[in-house]
Amino acid sequence: MEDWPSVKLDSALLNDYIETLDFLELSGMNEITPWGLFTNKYWEPKVENTIDSHRESMVRKIIDLAHQRNIKVMCGMGVYSWGFDKILNENPEIRCECNPEVMDMTVAMSWEWQKKFWITSWIILILMA
Numbered sequence: 791m792e793d794w795p796s797v798k799l800d801s802a803l804l805n806d807y808i809e810t811l812d813f814l815e816l817s818g819m820n821e822i823t824p825w826g827l828f829t830n831k832y833w834e835p836k837v838e839n840t841i842d843s844h845r846e847s848m849v850r851k852i853i854d855l856a857h858q859r860n861i862k863v864m865c866g867m868g869v870y871s872w873g874f875d876k877i878l879n880e881n882p883e884i885r886c887e888c889n890p891e892v893m894d895m896t897v898a899m900s901w902e903w904q905k906k907f908w909i910t911s912w913i914i915l916i917l918m919a
Contacts, residue, residue, distance in 0.1 A: 797826035799848035807852050815859040822856060823864040833873040835880050837910040877903060 807824075814822060827849050834840045841849070856863045874893060878885050884903065886894040893900040 797829060799827075799845055799852075804848065804851060808855060811856055811859050811861055814861055820860060821862040821864050824852070825865075827852070827865055829873055832876050833907065835877050837907055874903070 811822065814820075828845075829840050832840070853863050875891070878891070878893065881899065881903075884893050884897050884900045886892045893903060895901065895904075
């Protein structure tokens with residue numbers, strides 16, 4: 791069984807993106823915000839190791855296809871709860887008591903993880919652009 795949310799990047803999904811990007815271009819839209827380009831809920835504690843070469847290639851294709859249509863890719867990324875399961879499992883001291891699936895933002899180390907996540911994510915995006 792595949793993890794949910796599904797973030798499988800394959801030829802079928804690439805074709806869906808092509809169809810969607812064609813529609814956006816035809817409609818005069820100039821941006822798309824896909825979620826899950828990088829991962830579903832398994833950001834690696836070494837954030838920069840989350841994306842393998844196949845996934846990077848597929849993400850680059852999607853970005854290139856969008857840019858060919860003058861469409862900007864605004865990557866949706868979870869900053870509160872989405873994607874940190876492995877990090878939370880390895881760092882239980884940052885897990886929120888009221889919701890075990892999110893970081894406790896009253897804990898300083900949670901903010902450090904957020905900064906690391908955002909900096910690394912933006913570097914990945916810049917390198918892929």
